[in-house]
Amino acid sequence: MLEAIVFYTLAVFTLGFGVLVITARNTVHSVLFLVANFLCVAVLYVALAAEFLAVIQVLVYAGGIVVLYLFVVMLVNLKAIPEAQLDPARRSRLGFAIAAALLVEVSAILVYAGQRAGPAAPAAVDTPARGNTELVGWLLYTDFLIPFELASVLLLVAMIGAILLARREA
Amino acid sequence: MSPITPYHYLVLSAALFTIGVLGVMLRRNIIIIFMSIELMLNAVNISLAAFSDQWQNAIGQVFAIFVIAVAAAEAAVGLGIILAFFRNKDTLNIDDMNGLRW
Amino acid sequence: MLETYLVPLLKIVVLLNAVLVAVTYMVLLERKVIAWVQVRLGPMRVGPHGVLQPIADAIKLLLKEDITPARADRWVFTLAPIVSMVPALIAFAVIPFDSAITLFGYPITMYVADINVGLLYIVATTSISVYGIILAGYASNSKFPLLAGLRASAQLISYEVAITMMLVSLVVMAGTLSMVGIVRAQLEAGMWYVFVQPVAFVILFIGGLAETNRAPFDLPEAEQELTGGFHTEYSGMRFALFFLAEYANMIVVSAVATTLFLGGWLRPFPNVGALAFLDLVPGWIWFLGKTFVFLYVFIWIRATLPRYRYDQLMRLGWKVLIPLAIANLVVTGLLKVLL
Numbered sequence: 096m097l098e099a100i101v102f103y104t105l106a107v108f109t110l111g112f113g114v115l116v117i118t119a120r121n122t123v124h125s126v127l128f129l130v131a132n133f134l135c136v137a138v139l140y141v142a143l144a145a146e147f148l149a150v151i152q153v154l155v156y157a158g159g160i161v162v163l164y165l166f167v168v169m170l171v172n173l174k175a176i177p178e179a180q181l182d183p184a185r186r187s188r189l190g191f192a193i194a195a196a197l198l199v200e201v202s203a204i205l206v207y208a209g210q211r212a213g214p215a216a217p218a219a220v221d222t223p224a225r226g227n228t229e230l231v232g233w234l235l236y237t238d239f240l241i242p243f244e245l246a247s248v249l250l251l252v253a254m255i256g257a258i259l260l261a262r263r264e265a
Numbered sequence: 266m267s268p269i270t271p272y273h274y275l276v277l278s279a280a281l282f283t284i285g286v287l288g289v290m291l292r293r294n295i296i297i298i299f300m301s302i303e304l305m306l307n308a309v310n311i312s313l314a315a316f317s318d319q320w321q322n323a324i325g326q327v328f329a330i331f332v333i334a335v336a337a338a339e340a341a342v343g344l345g346i347i348l349a350f351f352r353n354k355d356t357l358n359i360d361d362m363n364g365l366r367w
Numbered sequence: 368m369l370e371t372y373l374v375p376l377l378k379i380v381v382l383l384n385a386v387l388v389a390v391t392y393m394v395l396l397e398r399k400v401i402a403w404v405q406v407r408l409g410p411m412r413v414g415p416h417g418v419l420q421p422i423a424d425a426i427k428l429l430l431k432e433d434i435t436p437a438r439a440d441r442w443v444f445t446l447a448p449i450v451s452m453v454p455a456l457i458a459f460a461v462i463p464f465d466s467a468i469t470l471f472g473y474p475i476t477m478y479v480a481d482i483n484v485g486l487l488y489i490v491a492t493t494s495i496s497v498y499g500i501i502l503a504g505y506a507s508n509s510k511f512p513l514l515a516g517l518r519a520s521a522q523l524i525s526y527e528v529a530i531t532m533m534l535v536s537l538v539v540m541a542g543t544l545s546m547v548g549i550v551r552a553q554l555e556a557g558m559w560y561v562f563v564q565p566v567a568f569v570i571l572f573i574g575g576l577a578e579t580n581r582a583p584f585d586l587p588e589a590e591q592e593l594t595g596g597f598h599t600e601y602s603g604m605r606f607a608l609f610f611l612a613e614y615a616n617m618i619v620v621s622a623v624a625t626t627l628f629l630g631g632w633l634r635p636f637p638n639v640g641a642l643a644f645l646d647l648v649p650g651w652i653w654f655l656g657k658t659f660v661f662l663y664v665f666i667w668i669r670a671t672l673p674r675y676r677y678d679q680l681m682r683l684g685w686k687v688l689i690p691l692a693i694a695n696l697v698v699t700g701l702l703k704v705l706l
Contacts, residue, residue: 102269106277113281113304117288122296123443123505129300130498136307143274143318148326150487152310155333158494160303160340162524165501167344168296169517171351172505190290194283201279209272226483228544230323231330239327246334253338260345263352 101142109135122168126161133157147228274315281308295359299343306336378479382459386615391421393614397666404670424607431603436508439600444506448601448608451499454492455615461485462622463547465632465650477632477651478547485546486538489623490531493578496616497523500587500597503609507600516597518677519580519587525684526577532692533570536699537627540564550631557638561628566695568628570688575620577684579613582669586677621661622654629657 112132119125133156140149235243281304288301310329317325351357395410395417402409410417435444465477482488497520504516538544540560541552553560561568577584588596598609625631632650636642675683 098269099267102273106273109277110280110284113284116304117284117292117297117301121440122294123440125297125300127443127446127502129303132304133307136311139274139277139311140314143314145314145317145326145329146482146484147487148310148314148329150484150491151330151333153491154487154494155337156303156307158491158497159524160337162494162497162501162520163340163344164296164300165498166517166520167348169501169505169513170348171296171357187291190287193290194287197286198279198283201282205272205275205279226543227323227326228484231326234323234327235330238324239331242331246331249338250334253341257341257345260342261348 098142102139105135105139105142109139123165123172126165126168129164130157130161133161145227147231271315271319275312278308278312278315281305281311293358293360295347295357295362298359299340299347303336303340306332374475375479378475379460382479383456386456386459386618387611389618390611390614391425393617393662394424394610395420396662397669400663400666401670404667428604428607433603433605434600436600439508440506443502445605447499447503447506448605448612449499450502451496451612452608452615454496455612455619458489458492458619459622461488461546462619462626463550463631464654466547466550468649468651481545481547483543483545483548486534486544486549486627489546489619490527490534493616493619494524494527496612497527499609499612503601504597507597509600511595512597512599515587515595515599519597522580522584522587522677522680522684523578525681526574526688529570529684529688529692530574530578532689532696533567533574534627536567536692536696537564539696539699539703546626546631549627550633553630554633554637558636559628559630559633564628564695564699566691568624570692570695571620571624571628573683574688575624576665576668577680579616579620581613581617581665583672583675584680585669586674586680589674617662617665618658621658621665624661625654625657 109132112128112135115128116125116132119128133152137149137152137157140146140152285301285303285305285308288304289298292298292301310332313325313329313332315325317323317329347357350362354361356362398420399409399417410420413419413423435441460479461482463476463478463481467474467476469475500523501516501520504512504514504519507513537549537560540563541549543549543552549560556563576582580588588598598606601609630637632654634642634645634648634650634653
């Protein structure tokens with residue numbers, strides 16, 4: 096019962112903030128609605144018993160990536176660009192059509208999958224009662240070690256690339 | 266009221282993904298388009314976490330962490346490109362970002 | 368049923384009230400201590416020895432005119448002080464003041480929640496409080512606060528990296544991310560972690576000074592620089608909210624340093640049996656005493672040291688503290704494996 100209330104409230108807020116992200120006029124308001132959206136998604140992760148993922152979402156996504164977006168918006172705003180308005184005459188019909196097609200397709204998949212027999216009960220994994228962080232850390236360092244190292248190389252390359260791209264030519 | 270199954274989370278994820286697609290299709294400000302891409306990545310993360318909860322296996326969450334790492338890298342490089350472009354052409358409208366040379 | 372909802376609610380109410388009163392009286396403490404360092408007396412007029420001074424300050428700030436700059440973004444202007452204050456307050460939810468005390472026959476744990484990612488939760492709330500500064504600078508619709516806000520937030524996110532790296536080496540020592548678990552690990556190890564990880568302690572202290580915009584890292588808000596920094600256009604209670612948020616952040620950093628390095632609610636030498644008479648003092652009094660020592664040192668440093676210039680500040684964060692934290696992590700990992 097409590098889980099249902101929490102889920103529906105969070106779902107309404109998440110989708111609401113998502114819609115506000117794409118329809119806000121002011122870019123800074125858009126970024127703020129994105130932060131609110133990410134915080135709601137973090138609480139959803141807690142409801143899914145993925146608390147490490149929830150804290151990483153707040154720490155990295157909402158507290159790092161969106162701060163980066165906000166910095167760029169501020170640096171661009173210093174020159175006071177007029178905001179491009181939603182232009183209803185141009186692409187909106189095609190955009191809505193594509194989004195509607197996507198929604199129909201995904202709903203069809205969900206309905207079809209919901210009517211089939213559900214998957215078998217999860218195999219009794221023989222892990223002891225470990226915390227969520229420990230489980231994730233264990234997987235990251237044993238089964239997924241190579242993707243982990245590749246991800247760190249990717250982040251290093253992205254860091255160097257971003258510095259090179261955004262640098263002013265002296 | 267029916268208990269909350271992973272099905273509910275998948276529907277939420279699909280709706281959020283569609284909102285992200287609408288954002289990419291309808292807006293012309295490149296930063297808003299990037300943020301809509303982040304919305305889509307979040308939608309995928311929600312469905313990954315929901316599956317991880319259904320199968321009682323942490324692999325879904327590990328995948329979601331990798332998605333977050335890649336999103337961080339993409340945001341950094343993408344915003345660097347936007348800043349470099351803005352310095353040259355003074356616009357954020359993607360309709361104006363249509364020339365290979367100018 | 369009643370206990371799962373009523374007891375945490377009561378704890379939250381008591382904790383919030385205590386924190387807000389403490390934050391208000393931090394104003395008086397700071398003025399008094401800085402005055403004594405400068406061989407003067409500080410506020411003495413309102414109440415005996417100035418004890419009622421914070422109440423007078425609060426009344427004055429509540430009655431001041433609330434100015435919003437012209438063509439400023441009103442929603443964001445109002446939101447910025449709130450986004451500054453709320454993360455500092457919610458970080459108190461995972462700080463353990465004691466393990467458990469018995470009140471009217473009920474055992475009550477002296478923390479609101481013991482989540483098993485407690486340390487990461489505190490780092491996450493400090494990374495949300497960066498938004499308050501950026502938004503304050505942006506919403507003022509004026510060039511000085513905008514640049515000051517960007518500088519301040521750059522400082523905050525730089526020192527956040529150093530602190531997070533240092534916390535990882537601490538987690539390697541303790542084996543758990545939960546705050547209560549770290550104090551228990553110190554109890555099992557028999558000594559406070561400040562003796563085992565002195566480098567990490569120094570990094571946390573310097574990083575904590577920088578994270579809370581305290582001197583000598585208070586360039587973003589000093590009046591001599593950039594005409595007052597990111598809160599130039601704020602007046603009245605919103606301005607007060609920024610400063611109360613800064614003091615609340617200071618208390619959070621002190622409480623976290625106490626929990627991680629000084630043993631939380633443990634008495635000095637927790638495993639030496641001869642000192643068991645010290646157990647007469649309840650754990651939360653030890654905790655509050657240690658936190659108070661940190662707060663005093665924060666104020667003492669403010670009264671003593673000159674201010675860092677911005678490039679010196681960033682150089683210290685990136686070129687000194689982060690390599691030091693990484694080296695500390697490598698050495699801790701090696702010693703943990705080999706020993």
